[in-house]
Amino acid sequence: MNLDDLADLAAKYRNEAQEPEIEVRVCMAASCQSSGAVPVLDALRAGCGDKPEGNCKVKGVGCMGLCSAGPLIAVAPPAAPLEEAVIYRDVTAEDAPEILASAFPGSTPVERLRCPTDMPFFSRQHKIVLENAGIVDPNSFRGYVMAGGYAAMVQALSEMPPQDVINEVTTSGLRGRGGGGYPTGLKWSTVAKMPAGQKYVICNADEGDPGAFMDRAILESDPHRVLEGMAIAAYAIGANKGYVYVRAEYPLAVERLKTAIRKAKRAGFLGNHICETQFNFDVEIRLGAGAFVCGEETALMASVEGGRGQPRPRPPYPAEYGLWGSPTLINNVETYANIAPIITNGGAWLAGIGTEKSKGTKVFALAGTIVNTGLIEVDMGTRLRDIIFDIGGGIPNGKGFKAVQTGGPSGGCVPEAHLDLPVDYDSLKTLGTMMGSGGMIVMDETSNMVDVARFFMEFCMDESCGKCIPCRTGTQQMHGLLDKIARTEASRTDLELLEELCEVVQATSLCGLGQTAPNPVLSTLRYFRQEYEQQLG
Amino acid sequence: MTLQRTRPDLPSKDKRWKLVNATMRRNGYAGHALIESLHAVQDAFGFLDEEAMTFVADSLDVPLSKVYGVATFYHLFMLKPQGRHACVVCTGTACYIKGAGALIEGIEERFHAAPGETTADQALSVLTARCVGACGLAPAVVLDGNVIGKLAVGQLCDLLAEEVAE
Numbered sequence: 001m002n003l004d005d006l007a008d009l010a011a012k013y014r015n016e017a018q019e020p021e022i023e024v025r026v027c028m029a030a031s032c033q034s035s036g037a038v039p040v041l042d043a044l045r046a047g048c049g050d051k052p053e054g055n056c057k058v059k060g061v062g063c064m065g066l067c068s069a070g071p072l073i074a075v076a077p078p079a080a081p082l083e084e085a086v087i088y089r090d091v092t093a094e095d096a097p098e099i100l101a102s103a104f105p106g107s108t109p110v111e112r113l114r115c116p117t118d119m120p121f122f123s124r125q126h127k128i129v130l131e132n133a134g135i136v137d138p139n140s141f142r143g144y145v146m147a148g149g150y151a152a153m154v155q156a157l158s159e160m161p162p163q164d165v166i167n168e169v170t171t172s173g174l175r176g177r178g179g180g181g182y183p184t185g186l187k188w189s190t191v192a193k194m195p196a197g198q199k200y201v202i203c204n205a206d207e208g209d210p211g212a213f214m215d216r217a218i219l220e221s222d223p224h225r226v227l228e229g230m231a232i233a234a235y236a237i238g239a240n241k242g243y244v245y246v247r248a249e250y251p252l253a254v255e256r257l258k259t260a261i262r263k264a265k266r267a268g269f270l271g272n273h274i275c276e277t278q279f280n281f282d283v284e285i286r287l288g289a290g291a292f293v294c295g296e297e298t299a300l301m302a303s304v305e306g307g308r309g310q311p312r313p314r315p316p317y318p319a320e321y322g323l324w325g326s327p328t329l330i331n332n333v334e335t336y337a338n339i340a341p342i343i344t345n346g347g348a349w350l351a352g353i354g355t356e357k358s359k360g361t362k363v364f365a366l367a368g369t370i371v372n373t374g375l376i377e378v379d380m381g382t383r384l385r386d387i388i389f390d391i392g393g394g395i396p397n398g399k400g401f402k403a404v405q406t407g408g409p410s411g412g413c414v415p416e417a418h419l420d421l422p423v424d425y426d427s428l429k430t431l432g433t434m435m436g437s438g439g440m441i442v443m444d445e446t447s448n449m450v451d452v453a454r455f456f457m458e459f460c461m462d463e464s465c466g467k468c469i470p471c472r473t474g475t476q477q478m479h480g481l482l483d484k485i486a487r488t489e490a491s492r493t494d495l496e497l498l499e500e501l502c503e504v505v506q507a508t509s510l511c512g513l514g515q516t517a518p519n520p521v522l523s524t525l526r527y528f529r530q531e532y533e534q535q536l537g
Numbered sequence: 538m539t540l541q542r543t544r545p546d547l548p549s550k551d552k553r554w555k556l557v558n559a560t561m562r563r564n565g566y567a568g569h570a571l572i573e574s575l576h577a578v579q580d581a582f583g584f585l586d587e588e589a590m591t592f593v594a595d596s597l598d599v600p601l602s603k604v605y606g607v608a609t610f611y612h613l614f615m616l617k618p619q620g621r622h623a624c625v626v627c628t629g630t631a632c633y634i635k636g637a638g639a640l641i642e643g644i645e646e647r648f649h650a651a652p653g654e655t656t657a658d659q660a661l662s663v664l665t666a667r668c669v670g671a672c673g674l675a676p677a678v679v680l681d682g683n684v685i686g687k688l689a690v691g692q693l694c695d696l697l698a699e700e701v702a703e
Binding site for chain 1: 567568569570571572573575576599603606607610611612613614628629630631632633634635666667668669670671672673674675677682683684685686
């Protein structure tokens with residue numbers, strides 16, 4: 001199969017589907033479902049059949065981003081982007097007839113439910129990873145193909161030798177979106193250079209950072225995009241077997257991924273002889289069972305192998321000695337979701353977006369005390385201030401901003417004074433925090449920073465796997481000291497001890513969990529030291 | 538002469554064992570399908586007891602100690618029977634900022650069950666999760682598999698009381 005055949009296939013699907021004049025898209029991602037999107041979808045479907053004005057179609061789609069205003073609905077011509085749609089917020093089943101009556105061009109939209117699409121939340125985003133989210137039906141293989149899906153995979157298989165694929169990814173400057181920021185092209189070529197034989201591709205969807213839901217939203221909105229990225233990676237490095245390691249806490253994402261794998265296999269886009277070539281690639285899902293440390297790559301592999309998720313020392317890196325001892329490529333969900341557009345548009349295209357050392361866009365999950373809670377995608381190098389106050393809409397209830405926490409339990413807090421910094425991997429590091437997977441928790445002036453540090457330390461203490469002593473015992477001791485400070489019973493010596501412990505744990509722990517566990521303490525000490533000192537007994 | 542490994546018989550006539558066995562068969566009784574198998578047991582029975590762990594260990598030909606190790610390592614596996622209803626309070630960062638702590642205290646006060654405990658009448662188990670990814674709805678609670686968000690302590694407790702009474 002080549003690109004022309006795929007275009008014919010998409011055209012055939014389009015004919016068979018009989019594209020409607022207008023689409024009513026209902027967000028069916030986890031957050032909107034919890035706010036009651038299912039009855040809304042049912043009510044719209046029931047009322048849609050008998051419209052004399054023209055034909056319309058109701059479809060369930062993935063995340064539109066503005067989770068706090070769910071359930072969200074977009075009314076638009078087929079395949080039109082979100083900015084051109086009429087978006088309704090906080091919709092209930094009772095609103096369905098009114099929405100359907102005003103769906104066709106020429107009629108006035110229902111103003112009382114309307115969510116303006118010209119506000120910065122929509123206009124300032126740049127969607128690459130999320131370009132299909134909120135537009136295609138995640139459960140529909142045909143929908144993905146009609147939206148131009150699998151073109152990158154077909155192009156790679158039919159026109160590009162594996163080395164060319166790796167070259168494009170290297171040129172793009174893409175870096176791992178799971179938090180580490182390791183150059184993706186370099187990782188791929190390391191695995192590709194290993195002697196031919198059994199190799200594996202793993203997708204890390206064990207999104208454990210509290211306050212982060214980018215991977216969940218991507219899997220729930222556009223699972224085929226991730227599978228396509230994995231297949232391209234497998235082709236480039238010479239693997240024929242892939243695993244997606246997903247948290248069991250994301251049942252909807254698991255279900256959609258299962259459907260996507262089944263449908264892609266049936267259509268011949270996964271499995272043996274993909275698209276009539278010699279390339280075979282099979283994907284299996286592995287469920288996590290609630291262990292944060294499994295996001296670390298060696299612990300993740302131990303868990304895929306059916307054991308306790310405990311990390312092991314590196315080197316050897318998974319690229320050389322991974323799953324069952326075979327060379328293994330591990331990338332994050334968002335990294336794989338970036339691959340298809342890189343192949344289609346060329347690596348140089350992505351390299352033109354973002355900052356000098358961080359290319360492309362990044363998906364962030366905005367949460368905490370902020371007006372527009374939800375999922376956004378912006379260019380690397382966007383200022384934190386723009387993200388929080390323009391896109392995020394600022395702090396609700398007239399409160400003042402205090403700090404934004406990035407990078408989850410491995411990251412740190414950024415105060416007001418540094419909000420003008422452009423966000424990329426390196427700039428955040430200079431502030432003592434990190435990109436992490438992309439969770440951003442905004443805190444208003446009422447938050448107590450010692451409490452916040454204690455919260456994260458309790459998390460790390462609980463989630464420490466217990467294999468190495470600095471992390472197992474160190475996190476407990478640090479938590480004890482933070483607790484003492486929070487109860488205003490600590491002395492200056494305790495604070496000094498805490499700082500010393502931070503350094504020891506950082507320097508001597510086995511894996512990323514322990515090495516970064518002191519970060520929340522160190523960063524709050526750096527910017528909010530007076531709060532610690534005020535609470536000394 | 539090759540030794541054919543014999544698989545253990547199902548522990549009882551309970552039909553749920555067949556479900557568990559089906560999962561293990563689908564994975565070729567491979568040792569690396571241990572976590573999947575334990576998920577299957579928990580989905581069928583609600584928790585893992587010694588009988589179930591022994592059965593899985595024998596079927597997959599892995600030591601019982603390893604099964605026990607895995608079962609206790611992961612937070613999701615329960616070694617004790619759970620109540621008829623399960624209320625999981627999300628304690629992720631966003632929910633923490635929006636007052637998940639107050640929810641936990643409120644539930645404990647009203648139903649006398651702290652996180653990880655089940656009420657004396659086996660009606661309600663209270664659990665916590667490290668982020669259910671519904672940060673837009675913070676503070677979020679998962680009640681019997683349904684995510685409910687943006688509730689105040691009083692509202693949540695009333696809702697739980699209603700559920701438990703049914």
